[in-house]
Amino acid sequence: MPPAMKNPSKGTSKKPAAAKAAAAGKPPAVPRNIAAVLGRKPSRKAAREMLLLETRRLRAMFSEIAERYVANTEGEIASVIAAIEARTLPAEKIEGMLKAVRALTVKPQKGRRKDLSRIENTVETLLKALEE
Numbered sequence: 001m002p003p004a005m006k007n008p009s010k011g012t013s014k015k016p017a018a019a020k021a022a023a024a025g026k027p028p029a030v031p032r033n034i035a036a037v038l039g040r041k042p043s044r045k046a047a048r049e050m051l052l053l054e055t056r057r058l059r060a061m062f063s064e065i066a067e068r069y070v071a072n073t074e075g076e077i078a079s080v081i082a083a084i085e086a087r088t089l090p091a092e093k094i095e096g097m098l099k100a101v102r103a104l105t106v107k108p109q110k111g112r113r114k115d116l117s118r119i120e121n122t123v124e125t126l127l128k129a130l131e132e
Contacts, residue, residue, distance in 0.1 A: 080126045100125045
């Protein structure tokens with residue numbers, strides 16, 4: 001046997017597990033079932049890395065949704081402005097629309113979802129008034 005295959009401290013050879021099993025008359029070791037390995041609970045480090053990855057994905061998803069929401073709402077506001085500029089409106093309609101806009105109370109510095117909802121409702125009110 002070549003000297004590289006011997007362990008000088010123990011005097012035994014370093015054969016691969018499959019070679020040892022074949023020499024002993026046993027069938028070669030079957031690789032683990034991949035499904036069983038994947039179904040195993042991940043280590044704390046792996047779970048932490050997965051959590052970080054998923055949280056970063058959640059953040060990107062949130063940003064994308066927020067950008068689309070802002071773009072859609074700004075588009076609706078732009079259409080209201082264009083409609084007001086394009087035609088002459090009766091004085092009563094203008095007063096009603098002004099009342100709706102002035103009734104809007106928001107606190108932009110707080111960045112609350114309910115403020116966005118209030119703005120969206122006001123825009124819908126203006127669009128409905130323009131359709132009448």
